[in-house]
Amino acid sequence: MDLGLKNKVAFIAASSDGLGKAVALELAKEGATVIINGRNKAKLIQTKHSIEKVAKGNVLAISGDLANKEERTSVIESILSHYDKVDILVTNTGGPPSGKFEDLSMDDWDNTYKLLLASTVSLVKSIIPGMKQQQWGRIIAITSQAVKQPVDNLILSNSVRASVVGLMKTLASELGEYNITVNNVMPGYTKTNRLLSLIENNPSFATAVNEIPLKRFGNPEEFAAAVTFLASERASYITGTSLAVDGGWIKHIL
Template identity: 45%
Template sequence: MDFGLSGKSALVMGASKGLGFAIARELVAEGAKVAICARDATRLDDAAERLGAVALPADLRQPAAGRQVVEQAAAKLGKVDILVVNTGGPPTMPFENIGSDDWRNAFEGLFVSATDAIAAAMPGMRERQWGRILLVTSIAAKEPINNFTISNALRAGLHGLTKTLSREFAASGITVNALMPGYTMTERLAEAKLDLEKVSKMIPMGRIGRPEEFAALVTFLASDRASYITGQAVACDGGALWSI
C-alpha cells in the first residue's frame, strides 16, 4: 500500500529513542524527509545518523521551544507537512508528592510545547491545504493509571485540544488526531518499574506492545489514506482499555 508520503516533510518530537524513534523510522521508510528533536544532543545525533534524519536539539520545557523547533525544521526541510507531537512523560508519583514546580515544568514540556509547535506549523499547512498533526498521548488520558497523576491530568487536556483543533482546521485539509500507546516496551516503561509479567496478564493480547506496532498506526494516520479521519483518540494497546 502506498501511503503517499514520498515528498512529504515531517517533524517528530522526542525522537532520539522509544516511540518517537520508531515513528521517525517508519516515516523515513515511507519516503518522507524527517527532522527529529530531543534534549540529549549526543543521543539525538546518533539517532539522526541511524535514521538518515535531520537532528534539531531542543528542550521542550523551555519557553517558545516548540515554535522554534518547528521553524528550524521548516528551514531545514523546506516545509513541515506532518507534525508528530511527542514529549517525554512527566515523573510518576502520587499527588501528595507533587510540588508546584513539578506541575509547571510538566505543563510547559507536555502541553505548552504542543500548542506552540502546532501554532507554528499550522499556517504553512493551511497555505498548502494539507497537513497532519498527531499528538502522542497515553491510555492514561482515557483511563487514569495509579501514580501517573501528572500524565493523567495533562494528557486528557491534549485530547480536548485535539477535538477542538480538528474542527477548526478540517476545512483546510489538516487532520488532527491523538494516538494513545498502551504498555509498550520502551525505556519509559522500564523507568516506571512495573511488574511487566503482571501487566501482561492484564492485557487481552497477553503481552507488552512493540514500538513499531504503534509507529505503524501513526504512519497510517499521517498518510493520504487517512484523509477523512480527524478529531479521534486512537489506542494501540492490545485491548487494554475497557472504556467505549
C-alpha cells in the same frame, strides 16, 4: 497500499529514542523526509545515522528541550529555515514523573503543563500556517492510554494529557476546512526506556501485563505503524479521533 508519504516533510518531536524514534523510522522508510529531535545531542545524532542507514535520504536532527520556551522557539526556527513548511507534525515529549497526588509539588504540575500542553500548543501554532497555505496537513499527538482510563501512580499524566486531547479534538473542528486532519494516538504499555524506568521506580508497572488482553507489552514498531497510517494520504477522512495502540488494555466499550 501506497501510503502516499513520499517526499512529505515530517517533524517528529522527541524522537531520538522510544516511540518517536520508531515513528520517524517508519515514516522515513515510507519515503518521507524526516526531522527528528531530542535534548541529548549525541543520542540524537546516533539516531539520525541509524535511520539514514535503513531509509534513503537525509534526516535533519535538531536538538532542544521542547518544554523550554527559548529552546523550543529555536527548534521551530531551525525547522522553518530548512523547509518552507511541515506536512506532518507528530507532537511528543518524554513523560512526566510518576507518583500519587501527595508525592508531587506545584512545581511538578507547572513543569508537566510545560512538557505536555504548552509544547504541543506552541508546535501546532508554528506549523499550521504552512499547512493552511497548501491545504494539506496531518497533526498527530502522542498521548497515552491514560486519557481514557487513569493509570495508577501517574496522576500528572492522567490529568494534564486530557487537556491535550481536548486541544486535538477542537483543532480537528477548526482546521478541517483546510484539509488538515488532527488525531490523537494513545500508546499502551510499550517496550521503551520510559516503561523500563517506570518499572524500576515501581515494580507494580511490570504486573500490568496481566491486565492486557494480548498478554504482552507492545513494541514501538507496532505503535509506529498506526501513526504512519494516520499520517498518510490514505487516512484522509479520519480526523478528531483517538486511536489506542494498547493490546486491549482500555476497558471502555467505545
